[in-house]
Amino acid sequence: MPGFELFGAEERKELNDVLETGILMRYGFDAPRKGHWKAVELEKEICNTFGCTYAQLTSSGTAALTTVMTALGIGYGDEVIMPSFTFVASFEAVLSVGAIPVLVDVDDTLTLNPTAVSAAITSRTKCIMPVHMCGSMANMDALQSICKQHNLLLLEDACQSIGGSYKGKMLGTIGDAGTFSFDFVKTITCGEGGVVMTNSKETYTNCDGYTDHGHDHLGVDRGADLHPFIGYNFRISELHAAVGLAQVRRLQTFLDIQQKNYSILRNILEQVPEITFRTIPEGGVDSCTFISWFLPTEAITAAVVEEMKLQGILAGNFYWFNNNWHYIRKWDHLKNATTLNRLNPLQQQALLQLQQTNFSASDAILSRCISTAISLAWTEEQIIDKGNKMVAAIQKVLQQQAVGA
Ligand SMILES: *Cc1c(COP(=O)(O)O)cnc(C)c1O
Numbered sequence: 001m002p003g004f005e006l007f008g009a010e011e012r013k014e015l016n017d018v019l020e021t022g023i024l025m026r027y028g029f030d031a032p033r034k035g036h037w038k039a040v041e042l043e044k045e046i047c048n049t050f051g052c053t054y055a056q057l058t059s060s061g062t063a064a065l066t067t068v069m070t071a072l073g074i075g076y077g078d079e080v081i082m083p084s085f086t087f088v089a090s091f092e093a094v095l096s097v098g099a100i101p102v103l104v105d106v107d108d109t110l111t112l113n114p115t116a117v118s119a120a121i122t123s124r125t126k127c128i129m130p131v132h133m134c135g136s137m138a139n140m141d142a143l144q145s146i147c148k149q150h151n152l153l154l155l156e157d158a159c160q161s162i163g164g165s166y167k168g169k170m171l172g173t174i175g176d177a178g179t180f181s182f183d184f185v186k187t188i189t190c191g192e193g194g195v196v197m198t199n200s201k202e203t204y205t206n207c208d209g210y211t212d213h214g215h216d217h218l219g220v221d222r223g224a225d226l227h228p229f230i231g232y233n234f235r236i237s238e239l240h241a242a243v244g245l246a247q248v249r250r251l252q253t254f255l256d257i258q259q260k261n262y263s264i265l266r267n268i269l270e271q272v273p274e275i276t277f278r279t280i281p282e283g284g285v286d287s288c289t290f291i292s293w294f295l296p297t298e299a300i301t302a303a304v305v306e307e308m309k310l311q312g313i314l315a316g317n318f319y320w321f322n323n324n325w326h327y328i329r330k331w332d333h334l335k336n337a338t339t340l341n342r343l344n345p346l347q348q349q350a351l352l353q354l355q356q357t358n359f360s361a362s363d364a365i366l367s368r369c370i371s372t373a374i375s376l377a378w379t380e381e382q383i384i385d386k387g388n389k390m391v392a393a394i395q396k397v398l399q400q401q402a403v404g405a
Pocket of ligand 1: 060061062063086087089090131157159160181182183192193194
């Protein structure tokens with residue numbers, strides 16, 4: 001990842017179709033658009049590629065989450081259980097519909113720990129939202145059985161795991177609904193965009209109307225549509241959909257490259273016996289957008305990240321430096337309930353409560369984790385060079401620790 005690394009002729013061709021007609025909107029203008037319906041085509045392509053019955057494009061991944069939560073009836077006072085390690089968009093969407101994000105610990109899958117999920121269920125819980133971070137998934141069987149037992153919705157934030165799968169199903173198509181993001185740094189990109197995937201006709205129809213001011217899309221023209229409920233504007237444009245169409249057709253190529261590059265790097269890192277890799281639940285297939293691994297202690301991990309930085313290697317760590325966006329430790333705006341307007345009182349109270357919540361189990365995972373994004377553009381020599389430098393940095397730190405001990 002990301003898809004922009006291989007942006008080219010196919011994307012330009014699809015875009016040109018739209019530029020030549022000048023019809024940038026996905027609805028209406030039937031005659032002048034000369035048969036080009038890029039958003040409709042992309043939705044079909046997504047259903048075929050990922051194996052879901054319905055797909056609703058949106059203006060972003062965040063909009064997809066907000067849309068689907070509304071479509072599923074999640075609102076004021078409902079609790080949504082989600083992981084402490086995610087992108088801020090996941091809790092933003094929960095807050096935007098009036099619901100309460102309940103953050104729980106992750107385990108070494110880097111996503112929801114099912115035991116922590118069970119412990120967090122209350123009479124207000126409405127939905128469990130695993131976030132398949134960095135290309136791989138939560139234990140979906142365990143989460144599905146919890147949802148069944150407590151009659152809860154299962155919503156997958158699969159924005160970071162396009163192309164990963166679990167027991168033969170693509171991530172994002174397993175729960176009641178799932179979302180992808182096609183923002184500029186995701187596995188496939190259209191600049192800004194997202195999608196809701198579902199097998200429920202009712203959920204889809206709600207999403208279809210909600211993203212377009214509540215239009216039922218049943219009138220003879222837009223003006224004649226009825227508005228069965230209040231909606232919003234989360235539409236995607238034809239320009240964005242055109243780029244997405246070219247990218248989704250190339251997904252398998254992207255995944256093949258990611259997998260190959262991942263394997264080369266992993267083989268090199270496996271030379272270091274002190275490294276363990278993130279756990280992939282049984283039956284899971286990693287999309288290989290990232291390689292994520294653990295060192296034995298927080299101190300060693302901090303020293304390795306510093307050493308790699310000195311050598312010009314980007315070693316992503318979500319706990320201390322180089323990232324304020326993916327882990328609760330850095331979310332003071334959330335823990336202080338800092339908003340530009342007023343939250344509802346239930347939300348306000350729940351957010352301030354986070355200051356007292358113990359996330360030491362997540363800290364113990366994230367403080368030892370290093371994640372490297374797998375580039376589509378790397379040559380084999382570059383990967384080998386990078387891998388060797390990473391191993392040298394790790395071994396240097398481990399030797400220093402041994403001498404110091
Ligand atoms: C990128 C991302 C989103 C939001 O997507 P946007 O298209 O940037 O709004 C949501 N959740 C996760 C986990 C993401 O990585």
